[in-house]
Amino acid sequence: MTERMAVELDGVVKRFGAVTAVDGVSLAIRPGEVVALLGPNGAGKTSTVDMVLGLSEPSQGSVRVYGRAPREAVALGLVSAVMQSGGLLKDYTVGETVRLTAVLFGRPRERVEAVLERAGIADIRDRLVGKCSGGQQQRLRFAMALLPDPELLILDEPTTGMDVSGRHDFWSAIREDARSGRTVIFATHYLEEADAYADRVVFVRRGRVVADGTAAEVKALASGRTVRATLPGAVEQEAALRAMAGVDSVEVRGDSVLVHAKDTDEVARYLLTRTAARDLEIVARNLEQAFIALTSDEVTA
Amino acid sequence: MTTVVERSLPRWGGFSLGMIGLELRRMVRNRRTVVFTVVMPPVFYLLFGSSASYRSERLDGGGNVAGYVLVSMAVYGAMLATTSGGAMVSVERAAGWSRQLRLTPLLPGAYIAVKLVLAMIVGAVSVLVALVVGAFTGAELPAAAWVECGLLAWVCALVFAAFGLFMGYLLPSENVLQILGPVLAVLSFAGGLFVPVDQLGSTFARIAAFTPVYGVGQIARYPLTHEGNLWLAALSVVVWTAVFSVGAMWRFRRDTARV
Numbered sequence: 001m002t003e004r005m006a007v008e009l010d011g012v013v014k015r016f017g018a019v020t021a022v023d024g025v026s027l028a029i030r031p032g033e034v035v036a037l038l039g040p041n042g043a044g045k046t047s048t049v050d051m052v053l054g055l056s057e058p059s060q061g062s063v064r065v066y067g068r069a070p071r072e073a074v075a076l077g078l079v080s081a082v083m084q085s086g087g088l089l090k091d092y093t094v095g096e097t098v099r100l101t102a103v104l105f106g107r108p109r110e111r112v113e114a115v116l117e118r119a120g121i122a123d124i125r126d127r128l129v130g131k132c133s134g135g136q137q138q139r140l141r142f143a144m145a146l147l148p149d150p151e152l153l154i155l156d157e158p159t160t161g162m163d164v165s166g167r168h169d170f171w172s173a174i175r176e177d178a179r180s181g182r183t184v185i186f187a188t189h190y191l192e193e194a195d196a197y198a199d200r201v202v203f204v205r206r207g208r209v210v211a212d213g214t215a216a217e218v219k220a221l222a223s224g225r226t227v228r229a230t231l232p233g234a235v236e237q238e239a240a241l242r243a244m245a246g247v248d249s250v251e252v253r254g255d256s257v258l259v260h261a262k263d264t265d266e267v268a269r270y271l272l273t274r275t276a277a278r279d280l281e282i283v284a285r286n287l288e289q290a291f292i293a294l295t296s297d298e299v300t301a
Numbered sequence: 302m303t304t305v306v307e308r309s310l311p312r313w314g315g316f317s318l319g320m321i322g323l324e325l326r327r328m329v330r331n332r333r334t335v336v337f338t339v340v341m342p343p344v345f346y347l348l349f350g351s352s353a354s355y356r357s358e359r360l361d362g363g364g365n366v367a368g369y370v371l372v373s374m375a376v377y378g379a380m381l382a383t384t385s386g387g388a389m390v391s392v393e394r395a396a397g398w399s400r401q402l403r404l405t406p407l408l409p410g411a412y413i414a415v416k417l418v419l420a421m422i423v424g425a426v427s428v429l430v431a432l433v434v435g436a437f438t439g440a441e442l443p444a445a446a447w448v449e450c451g452l453l454a455w456v457c458a459l460v461f462a463a464f465g466l467f468m469g470y471l472l473p474s475e476n477v478l479q480i481l482g483p484v485l486a487v488l489s490f491a492g493g494l495f496v497p498v499d500q501l502g503s504t505f506a507r508i509a510a511f512t513p514v515y516g517v518g519q520i521a522r523y524p525l526t527h528e529g530n531l532w533l534a535a536l537s538v539v540v541w542t543a544v545f546s547v548g549a550m551w552r553f554r555r556d557t558a559r560v
């Protein structure tokens with residue numbers, strides 16, 4: 001018998017009118033994995049998460065959560081989520097909000113205390129939600145998500161709008177919690193967050209999974225930099241540049257050349273000493289460029 | 302997980318006294334709602350209905366004119382209370398709360414049921430407060446009419462709970478009550494709660510008879526006046542309840558289908 005997967009997406013497509021937000025995603029996540037869904041704005045992270053939570057139906061394909069339909073898994077408290085925004089009422093107190101969640105899930109009063117403690121908001125239980133800071137509200141969402149003691153916790157950009165220390169505290173709480181063996185899926189724009197907290201990173205771009213690997217692989221991917229220079233007749237140098245050690249890809253755009261490489265110093269030295277290159281600059285590769293490098297690798301490979 | 306959690310679905314789709322209790326507490330916390338639904342109707346009665354001449358003027362069937370005005374104000378209060386109870390869903394949708402609730406076992410039908418019960422609880426409080434204030438400030442009704450008028454005003458206000466839900470799903474605004482306030486005032490005029498309709502001209506009176514408040518007013522005052530056609534009034538209440546319920550269901554379906 002095969003192991004029961006926490007999440008199984010099979011050829012999932014989600015369309016909104018003419019927009020295809022998710023374009024054929026197949027993904028299996030094992031129990032206990034901490035997975036980052038990494039991608040730029042509009043990549044389809046939220047759309048994917050919404051389908052796993054049963055908030056929307058796939059246009060095509062199927063979604064199973066612990067072998068069940070998402071709605072059923074949600075109702076049983078197998079899966080819960082901290083959403084990107086909204087979802088709180090200003091005129092409830094922190095404590096009442098969690099109590100209501102407990103009432104709905106049919107869990108005892110002690111559970112309310114336990115999750116308030118766990119999320120670090122026991123001291124502000126009597127505060128109105130409308131008077132809480134963004135970070136406190138996010139912790140409240142976290143407490144609500146913990147209430148049914150889910151097997152799978154989904155976090156959609158959980159630290160948006162938090163300052164550095166808020167971010168740190170929030171992730172410490174999540175990390176502490178994941179020790180108990182909970183499966184965690186979180187969506188993020190931040191490579192650093194994915195790197196620091198995930199066992200596995202799934203890259204999404206334009207509704208497709210473009211890479212799926214360990215955090216170390218991601219790090220390697222992002223470690224490269226880009227050298228850009230003005231070089232008349234760049235086409236003639238293309239082959240030589242491509243042949244250099246540590247060069248991932250070379251792009252020529254008219255009189256300028258872009259070299260993505262692990263060792264950019266070597267490339268720069270070559271360009272400045274052996275060619276007529278000028279206006280040279282070296283920039284760290286951002287996520288978008290990492291994606292481009294990745295997809296172009298796939299094409300050349 | 303190391304600990305085995307027993308997982309089962311709640312009874313009644315999540316409809317529970319616990320939820321009603323917490324929701325009620327939240328409603329009471331909102332001063333504007335309380336003033337609007339519980340304070341305003343008795344104040345209107347005190348301002349417009351409790352003058353010395355109204356207290357001394359007797360009605361044929363027993364009671365005084367002040368009592369007649371009081372019953373109208375009780376209907377008005379019940380209507381405000383149940384409408385705002387239903388319209389709470391508007392604020393909740395705007396805040397993304399409805400979406401959050403979909404991450405719990407609460408079934409949509411149970412949610413609607415909770416909202417209706419809440420609306421009717423606040424409606425009952427509103428009617429009671431109005432009647433008690435009236436009783437202490439000179440309104441007179443035959444003994445049985447106190448109970449009958451109060452109950453009828455309350456029960457018929459179910460129309461407006463449905464109306465509130467419909468509007469709550471229709472209007473995206475956070476300030477849905479600011480829109481509904483004037484609408485309810487106009488409907489109350491047409492329903493003869495502030496001035497008897499025939500004083501507003503015969504054309505107006507004819508149109509008014511088809512508006513949603515008219516039937517409710519007629520029914521609630523019947524134990525006092527024994528006037529008008531009870532069956533037509535009941536028909537009006539039933540038809541309007543159906544219209545608003547269908548409207549609410551229609552918007553509700555679209556709401557859950559979206560996202």
Ligand SMILES: Nc1ncnc2c1ncn2[C@@H]1O[C@H](COP(=O)(O)OP(=O)(O)OP(=O)(O)O)[C@@H](O)[C@H]1O
Nearest residue numbers: 016019021039040041042043044045046047048560
């Ligand atoms: N309800 C909707 N109606 C129409 N288009 C939508 C809807 N929801 C999402 N989209 C579109 O689908 C695409 C994917 O959006 P999605 O919100 O899933 O991206 P995301 O990866 O979560 O982005 P972000 O990082 O900005 O949160 C976008 O082009 C978006 O405009």
Ligand SMILES: [Mg+2]
Nearest residue numbers: 045046047084
């Ligand atoms: Mg998103």
